[in-house]
Amino acid sequence: MLTIGTLAKRTGTKVQTIRYYEQIGLLPEPGRTEGGQRRYGDSDLDRLAFIRHARQLGFTLEAIRELLDLSDNPDRSCADVDRIAHRQLKEVEVRITRLDALRKELKRMLGECSRDTVADCRVLEVLRDHAACLTDHGQGV
Amino acid sequence: MLTIGTLAKRTGTKVQTIRYYEQIGLLPEPGRTEGGQRRYGDSDLDRLAFIRHARQLGFTLEAIRELLDLSDNPDRSCADVDRIAHRQLKEVEVRITRLDALRKELKRMLGECSRDTVADCRVLEVLRDHAACLTDHGQGV
DNA sequence: CTTGAACCTCTACCTACTGTAGCTTGTAAG
DNA sequence: CTTACAAGCTACAGTAGGTAGAGGTTCAAG
Structure with a gap:
């Protein structure tokens, strides 16, 4: 289980930015400790890494949201992904x-x-x- | 005397943007009609055109503010202008x-x-x- | 004198974060 | 077990550079 600070360091993201991504629904709400602190798993790390990489490639958060949606439905056509990347x-x-x-x-x-x-x-x-x-x-x- | 709409059309700026520039002090407060509507002169047109052109070249509003300050003091060294443009x-x-x-x-x-x-x-x-x-x-x- | 386009102010919203205030939790050392 | 303090928490404000809308007023042509 990772703290938000660890997640931040490992992905080169600011802590506030991670909370922001959660707020706008790009990252799922993580589990919490009894005291209310966020604790993350590896899937969160992967998802955040994906987001940061896409951001580095200049994708907007909206485009990233689309890409993540597609990624969550692996049976859909790759053409949609292709279209988004082409637009970018x-x-x-x-x-x-x-x-x-x-x-x-x-x-x-x-x-x-x-x-x-x-x-x-x-x-x-x-x-x-x-x-x-x-x-x-x-x-x- | 030009209305804000005319100024907008002639410089390719939105009316709201002109008011915004006035608000942040990039454009001087113009004269008003008795009814309270803004009326502009040619110097305002020149200044706004300057701003828009600089924006098209990617200068930030802060840089433009500097350039306008320099422009208002014609005896200062051109090197300052040069420095700003080089930075850009x-x-x-x-x-x-x-x-x-x-x-x-x-x-x-x-x-x-x-x-x-x-x-x-x-x-x-x-x-x-x-x-x-x-x-x-x-x-x- | 009427009509309606253009003006007015004020406020909120946009993207993608970042920073601050004031408080609480977790953890390592003594 | 207590204490110190880094790191966490929420909530709100601010950044650039505008843009949009509500609700009301003014100007100019016919």
């Missing part, structure tokens, strides 16, 4: 594309800075530039 | 690196999926894999 991959790729454009813009901006006073700072000028800004109302990062 | 560039590059690793992992995972039932789904197996997860407690995405 797409999102990651979109984010990368956006960040890359952003990186280029920042580099360009910095390349033009003459390092003089703010009055004629290129960086601020670029940021002030309406032409680029008012015409493009795409999503932020 | 670094952050973006870190995020890209992380996302790219993530993309590779997702692709690898999906490549191995046999599309059978969940019972032997590779995606879930990878997510369950302790070896990778319990040993690496790096920051999430």
Whole structure:
């Protein structure tokens, strides 16, 4: 039987985060000692490890909830899992594309800075530039 | 004199967001009509455009606050602006690196999926894999 | 003068946690 | 057996960066 602190250390999670996962129903309510402290088993460790790994891969808690549901029904089609993972991959790729454009813009901006006073700072000028800004109302990062 | 709705349309911002920026002190309190409605001038449009453009480049509101402060004191050194922009560039590059690793992992995972039932789904197996997860407690995405 | 779109304030909600206050439990040492 | 104290508990507040809705008021066109 593991205490919440041990579980936290073994999965690299904060104690509060574990209680939070329980609160939102991602982790089942564990057994308690007479005094009311939580005690976990190995299946909790596995489940939490799964959650943390998926989080590291950028899955939202909602997606993880779906994955756990699928995982609990082993006879369902793998295609659902596949679909969720594909969606995640797409999102990651979109984010990368956006960040890359952003990186280029920042580099360009910095390349033009003459390092003089703010009055004629290129960086601020670029940021002030309406032409680029008012015409493009795409999503932020 | 512009209404808040016009300002919103011209900058691609939601009306509530403009009021939110005012609330946190990023935008100055504008003049009001007798009835209490906000009315903006061109300087407000410029400032908001600046904010939105910087947000699109991924700057935090705190960083934008700094940039606006610098912008209001044109005699200060451009180096401060440069420093903020460099910090931003670094952050973006870190995020890209992380996302790219993530993309590779997702692709690898999906490549191995046999599309059978969940019972032997590779995606879930990878997510369950302790070896990778319990040993690496790096920051999430 | 009427209509209705756009404005107002205020409050609550979102994600995914994190931190704090004030109190209780568990455990090891003496 | 007692004591000390780390680690646990609940409950609530706060973070970023907004977004949504209720319920009421104002503005401008027809």
